[in-house]
Amino acid sequence: MTLDEKLAAVRDDLAERDGVLVAFSGGVDSAVVATLARDALGDDAVACTARSETLPEAELDDAKRVASEIGIRHELVEFSELDNPAFVENDGERCYHCRTMRLGKMYEAAQSLGIDTVCDGTNASDPGEGHRPGLRAVEELEVFSPLLAHDITKDEVREIADRYDLSVADKPSMACLSSRIPTGLEVTEEKLSRVEKAERVLRTWGFSQFRVRDHDGLARIEVAEEELDDALDPEFVRAAREHLKDVGFDHVTLDLHGYQTGSVSPANEAYDEEPVVADVFAEDYPMRE
Template identity: 75%
Template sequence: MNDDVAAKAATARERLAERDGALVAFSGGVDSSVVAALARDALGDDAVACTAKSETLPAEELADARRIADDIGIEHAIVEFSELDDPDFVANGDDRCYHCRTMRLSRMYDAARERGIGTVCDGTNASDPGEGHRPGLQAVEELDVVSPLLQAGITKEEVRQIADHYGLDVADKPSMACLSSRIPTGLEVTEERLTRIERAERLLRTWGFSQFRVRDHDGLARIEVGADELETALNPDFVAAARNHMLDLGFDHVTLDLQGYETGSVSPAGEADAGDETTVNRDGEPVVEDVFARDYPTS
């Protein structure tokens, strides 16, 4: 971390120290993890990391959030709610992220008030406002959420440097948006779709892919993987395994996008996945017997 980045981090930490306490909207991604680490340094036990648990959060991400909060040494709280209770969210219009973020942050304020804390922070950084269609940022502004990274002018690359300085293993973690970002705008967000997307992506994670999405086009699964993993995805064994498993999970058709992973590829105006700010575990789902189980096991 160079002197300029260190100075920005110090500024963010000093501003946090001026507050009586802070509750950090915490996904376990690199942005919110850095805010949590800065808040812990600045406020000690008066800092709390809070994760929102709902149908749109992959179970693995919740487990990661718990682990990372423990590594930071900050209290970790969980609030539960369902975005599916909001018809505007379910409709999946251009402003889906606005409705989601409004509900999520409102629950964060409830949790903060229960602890006598008046400040809620998030992980918005200085690179976010210019990255595509980001209606979720409107909710941040309307609810008066504090964004320490943005206020200190800390960019995404600088966030990763600070995370590395703190020894956080999320420094190079790929962005992971909520599961609803895999459903094309205008197609309703349902529990059925979220369930099969989570299960499909769990398979890709188990099979060793690191940057991926499974987009749900009303029953057609469109698999996206990073450019450096595309050759692996073209392997006939993977193709057969992916087809068999994903058909069994409820998809009608399975395709591989040869363009590879692209942030926000089913959202309006190239909407950036709400990457840092990412259901309960659904174990026991039926998965077909796989003739390629040695290379692509399901567990």
């Protein structure tokens, strides 16, 4: 099928429903689903964002802005993953526990609005991207994934976003804050807060694809390979070192492998060996001229 044919099939599929609630993060996948739902159902399509400790404020602000850009009704619900001991334990199923709770809140919101269908932004590329226990929650809760159902890949999602002139068409993927904490280390509000504050400085300095991994007080900064030179800039090194120590990290390091999806998750295949970490943020690190 051509992309135009896939889009027509998605719209027709959505239009057959009395209404849909889209689990809406404000990323490109959920933004495309919300846009197509708005096209197909008008005011009977609703976007819903779940606010919790694992959602950065900057991402919540983005979700509000993008929903307004699309012109879709936007609802907020609140919950805390930290209320679930299985989530806090941070085993290999953390994303399953999180997604189950988050989507459960979506169904509660949908029920209160008289909506039967909850949609999400899972696309046809997602099932092949390594350890994704959250996808099992999507299946178990019978969430409708229109992009997956109609074989729309991540590249096609971005093409659709371009067609609709969505501002998030090129936005990098942004997983929840708990993904920065290595499997086996307990998830706490303190860790989530210092990761969010630490990543704020990278965003301020213009990095586009990055993570700050929290190894129990040691911050491991990952940036895209093409941005590694910028991460070694003496001014950024000084700013990051001071800021990250101010927010509660004992040590600050840079991973010379660069950004890797899921580098602290189980069954990660991104590394054949331990991350290459340089303490370029040490006080006595020799600065480049």
